[in-house]
């Protein structure tokens with residue numbers, strides 16, 4: 175009898191203790207530290223806490239879902255909670271942002287520059303380069319790489335974008351009518367561009383390896399979602415133990431490719447420097463001149479000589495720039511061409527504007543002329559509003575952080591910024607599912623929150639390649655539109671999205687090109 179009483183007492187005490195501790199830790203979410211508020215109110219009065227799928231709060235909400243279901247689930251949540259919400263996962267709080275006001279608070283907070291845990295899932299592929307690093311390392315790398323995106327350098331890259339765009343249309347051999355798979359051809363184009371501009375290496379004799387690199391990055395993407403949806407796999411050791419063997423071989427292909435690019439460039443650079451010496455053409459300023467250009471990778475190799483980065487660091491940045499450079503732009507262009515095909519009247523407006531500023535032989539197609547194409551700019555912005563290449567980005571609070579909206583995020587809180595949902599929120603956009611480039615005309619932007627449109631993120635950790643990406647996308651669209659009318663072969667109703675590191679569709683997006691007279 176005594177024993178039963180003791181057990182009962184122990185159970186009651188345990189429950190009481192759990193009840194007390196539940197104020198500071200979400201017990202059912204494996205003791206996740208709770209988000210607090212400045213005035214002591216419960217956190218859900220500021221940001222609601224949705225009920226989870228299991229008794230373990232939200233820890234298993236994505237468990238067992240396919241990539242498409244994960245995508246759908248995130249959208250439904252954002253629709254239900256249009257002004258941000260908090261979830262409690264496996265020992266962590268997750269602050270989900272679906273409104274521009276909260277995005278503004280987080281992206282401009284100097285304490286919130288560390289990327290969230292999901293970026294750790296990219297470490298096997300990208301290690302800790304610009305995208306994934308933090309603190310001092312990130313600051314020094316950002317300082318190192320920023321000059322390579324200088325306006326004058328972009329002007330020189332324009333020559334490469336132009337040449338690659340010509341090659342893109344030349345592959346159709348002047349056909350008067352042809353159906354093309356944009357999903358297949360565009361990633362090849364963007365990978366060629368990033369390798370030649372940033373790495374100083376033409377892919378002409380490495381085309382197959384380039385294709386293999388892209389294929390294997392798709393595998394890495396799948397492993398990213400596998401980890402995202404299974405809380406056990408958030409643990410690196412567990413994941414490495416259970417991960418499929420194919421993961422390791424995909425990583426090897428990706429790293430072998432970037433290593434080969436670096437080795438090639440080292441040889442080319444050496445020869446180039448020798449040539450400059452013998453022709454007395456060495457110049458002091460590698461950034462601002464009109465002489466034969468240096469690639470971004472050269473800046474890293476020079477920095478290595480100055481002891482500012484080592485070979486491993488160069489590999490990290492090459493992997494990062496290559497991935498960011500080809501994938502983000504590729505998605506933007508794929509949807510750009512798709513939208514040109516779907517909205518013939520808007521395509522015609524772009525075409526007329528291009529004819530006004532760009533000669534038929536494209537001889538004056540340069541960075542200055544491209545800057546004059548305001549409607550094309552609106553067209554691409556509207557494409558990236560509806561189909562942002564990076565649908566979600568994340569930060570984490572490394573220490574307790576108080577936000578101006580009254581929330582106090584405990585150390586370790588993960589922050590997910592749902593760019594896709596902010597871009598489709600009726601709070602900022604009338605008929606958000608309608609394609610209307612005119613939204614971006616200056617007179618129509620005036621009253622809109624700046625952070626309602628953040629395809630390149632914002633604040634200190636914004637996309638370093640945004641001007642580069644816009645220039646590349648515009649160049650290809652101009653070259654294609656000058657020669658071809660683009661007709662649709664897909665209906666937006668048939669688009670099926672998936673979650674990945676970037677925005678994925680399961681569709682093979684095709685368009686029909688008809689030669690202009």
Ligand code: HEM
Pocket residue numbers: 289304305306316368372494495498499500502503504506562563564567568628629630631634635636637638639640642643
């Ligand atoms: C349409 C094309 C692109 C889109 C939509 C895009 C979008 C983004 C976004 C949203 C981020 C922030 C990620 C985050 O906060 O988690 C980012 C970061 C970054 N992007 Fe891009 N990007 C594009 C093209 C490029 C290109 C062409 C390059 C390089 C040539 C590039 C290089 C980077 C790098 C290095 C970072 C990390 C910056 C840092 O943390 O300091 N991106 N990009």
